Amino acid sequence: MKDQYQTISEQYSHARKDDVTNFLETPSVQSALGDVAGASAVDYACGTGHYSRLLKRLGARNVLGVDLSPAMIETARQEENEKSLGIVYKVADAATMAVFGSFDVATAVFLFNYAEDEQTLNRMFQSVAANIKPDARLVAVVPNPDFINGRRDTLPYGFFLEEIGKGPMHLRVRMTFVGAEEFSIEFTQWSRFAYDSALEQAGFADVQWTPFAVSQQGIERYGEEFWKAILDNPKSIVLSARRKAV
Numbered sequence: 579m580k581d582q583y584q585t586i587s588e589q590y591s592h593a594r595k596d597d598v599t600n601f602l603e604t605p606s607v608q609s610a611l612g613d614v615a616g617a618s619a620v621d622y623a624c625g626t627g628h629y630s631r632l633l634k635r636l637g638a639r640n641v642l643g644v645d646l647s648p649a650m651i652e653t654a655r656q657e658e659n660e661k662s663l664g665i666v667y668k669v670a671d672a673a674t675m676a677v678f679g680s681f682d683v684a685t686a687v688f689l690f691n692y693a694e695d696e697q698t699l700n701r702m703f704q705s706v707a708a709n710i711k712p713d714a715r716l717v718a719v720v721p722n723p724d725f726i727n728g729r730r731d732t733l734p735y736g737f738f739l740e741e742i743g744k745g746p747m748h749l750r751v752r753m754t755f756v757g758a759e760e761f762s763i764e765f766t767q768w769s770r771f772a773y774d775s776a777l778e779q780a781g782f783a784d785v786q787w788t789p790f791a792v793s794q795q796g797i798e799r800y801g802e803e804f805w806k807a808i809l810d811n812p813k814s815i816v817l818s819a820r821r822k823a824v
């Protein structure tokens with residue numbers, strides 16, 4: 579699988595400190611996670627470790643972060659070396675990876691949009707199911723299947739998304755991070771049907787699609803009006819599900 583992040587791990591880490599991450603996405607993931615105190619957690623597509631660190635700060639007992647990109651894992655390990663939280667990071671492809679444990683909870687923030695085809699998407703969900711306990715939960719963030727690409731009202735949030743291809747179950751999208759250092763990534767905006775079917779085949783139930791909500795701090799910092807465009811056309815959404823007990 580192609581590693582798009584080989585040369586942009588530091589830029590990505592920097593871009594991860596933006597307002598949408600801080601005031602919209604992270605609080606929404608935290609709220610979906612609920613109480614993880616004492617839990618063992620696996621963070622799929624951990625990247626530079628943003629959510630691995632959140633899980634640890636929320637009290638998870640042990641956290642394993644896995645990512646395809648050696649460069650992203652290297653940046654995550656540097657942060658861990660500078661401020662140790664006890665997180666273990668591994669390079670692995672979520673679509674083919676081994677079973678590393680039987681975890682209480684899994685996160686996968688922007689993993690599934692890297693599945694190149696439906697078979698790979700199915701394998702990613704099967705990998706999550708194989709690495710978590712029965713009844714354990716997956717909390718993912720995925721590109722919103724209903725997002726309307728090409729609108730410039732996303733620019734105040736620091737990005738622009740454009741459609742660059744399509745198939746029966748997906749759109750192919752380029753996301754450009756605008757600002758001092760502009761860079762782009764490409765990913766797949768899967769349909770709801772593709773997710774629902776992959777989740778079912780991998781043995782997940784209680785599927786929930788939860789829109790992001792702005793934190794109180796975000797409203798105090800920028801006011802309600804600032805958030806209107808992204809709440810009206812949300813770029814991403816929380817997708818959570820429970821592995822069925824067999």
Ligand SMILES: C[S@@+](CC[C@H](N)C(=O)[O-])C[C@H]1O[C@@H](n2cnc3c(N)ncnc32)[C@H](O)[C@@H]1O
Nearest residue numbers: 623624625628645646647650671672687688692
């Ligand atoms: C947009 S970044 C998200 C990183 C992190 N979850 C976050 O929220 O900051 C997407 C990450 O997915 C990783 N990735 C893509 N395909 C993957 C795969 N097949 N297995 C594991 N990680 C993958 C990339 O290397 C990259 O670090």
